[in-house]
Amino acid sequence: MIDRVIYAFLSVGILGGLLGLALAYAAKIFAVKKDARVGELEENLPGINCGACGYPGCAGYAEAIVLEDAEMTLCSPGGPDVAAKIGEIMGVEVSVSGEKMVAQVMCRGTRETSKTKYEYDGVEDCNAMHSSFGGDKTCPYGCLGLGSCIKVCPVDAITKTDAGYLVIDRDLCIACGKCIDVCPTGVIKMIPYNAKDIVACNSTDKGGLVRKYCSVGCIGCKICDKKSPEGGFVIENFLATIDYSADGNRAEAIEACPAKCIIDLDAVE
Amino acid sequence: MTYIGIIITFVFINNFILTQFLGLCPFIGVSKNVESAVGMGFAVTFVMSIAALATWAIQNFILIPMNIEFLQTITFILMIAALVQFVEMFIQKSSPALYKALGIYLPLITTNCAVLGIALISVRSNYNAIESFVAGIAAGLGFLLAIVLMSTIREKLDSEWVPAPLRGTPIAFITGGLMALAFMAFDKALLNNLIG
Secondary structure (H helix, E strand, O other): OOHHHHHHHHHHHHHHHHHHHHHHHHHHHOOOOHHHHHHHHHHHOOOOOOOOOOOOOHEEEEEHHHHHOOOOOOOOOOHHHHHHHHHHHHHOOOOOOOOOEEEEEEEOOOOOOOOEEOOOOOOOOOHHHHOOOOEEEEOOOOOOOOOOHHHHHHOOOOEOOOOOEEEEEOOOOOOOOOHHOOOHHHHEEEEOOHHHOOEOOOOOHHHHHHHHHEEOOOOOOHHHHHHHHHHHHEOOOEEEEOOOOOOOOOOOHHHHHOOOOEEEEEHHO | OOOHHHHHHHHHOOOOOOOOOOOHHHHHHHHOOOHHHHHHHHHHHHHHHHHHHHHHHHHHHHHHOOOOOOHHHHHHHHHHHEEEEEEEHHHHHHHHHHHHOOOOOHHHHOHHHHHHHHHHHHHOOOOOOHHHHHHHHHHHHHHHHHHHHHHHHHHHOOOOOOOOHHHHHHHHHHHHHHHHHHHHOHHHHHHHHHHH
């Protein structure tokens, strides 16, 4: 009995060892010279393989930069710092304009605040739900809340609050845009990292209609623009949005908004 | 005569993909165009024939003398994994384009059940060294035949209208199913009629 154990141990061990040696030797003979810059680039990329650049992972992007002359500014998680580093390695001056952007869910409507038109009892997936009459919410623009974006987010920046709406942590968000791609209603938008306030609504229906199906939806009443003219509120298609180049105080508008859909991000998080 | 019998058996009657349903992963994954399908087919053929021979040697010179045949699976896998690694290095060096086209499926031959399948089947059929080798080549050629047929069909399908829910992999599976039905025409009776 014991000799079988020893034989088994020895045969597998020796076989594995010999094969390993043979492979190590073969690896030397068949070694393929790689451009040293590829490895260097890979080290400087964030390494989270989010795919925001459009290449398969950071390694794929590093290779594309060297071999296919890919754009050097495609890494949105890395931002300007990484782009500058890439330029340094490739010996090119890279200038990145624009500020850091993050994604945010422009809806705070839960099943309590927004009317539903039917009882959904299917797969926990926004796109699945959206294929049945555009989701169970009467509002066709809002967040369906099943969290498909939570599943695709590579850095777990999106969380569902106890109240039932979704928020994106701007410090964790890497702006890869995957949530925006997966969201069937397009309720997730890019905003500047420094943005203090958002109008948490995506509905372009008329005020009266919005009021019927959602208690926290923007009705386009323009009170915000009147109360805080410096705040950069732009009302188009019955929906207020904020032009973030204006940096006035929006506290009065937040106070006055009848639907309370202007959210001070610092206060919530 | 036995060699012809083995070849016909593994290419047509017991075609690994279309009759035994082994190695479906590369069959679906690499059959999008003929060029990479041929490359994959030959890579698998090479690995299968060498693996059949190498595992025959392991079986007869190591496992049986030491009376430890129960280690078949693990030692065979070890051998196949090393072989695939070797093939991968070789292809990367000799043909980077083919290496790129095969992509992830090349390392996947390591865990391809068709390769382990031929090793176990030839051991179980008590083949000698040459018979094992021939069986490996034949099984690989059967794989090549199936994947090349599949890829030509899929290239044609690309220009045809396919209902949206069936586009891509689903229609490939349906195609594979129909091909498997067609291959049921090859059976033992055919072999007997051919070579008596």
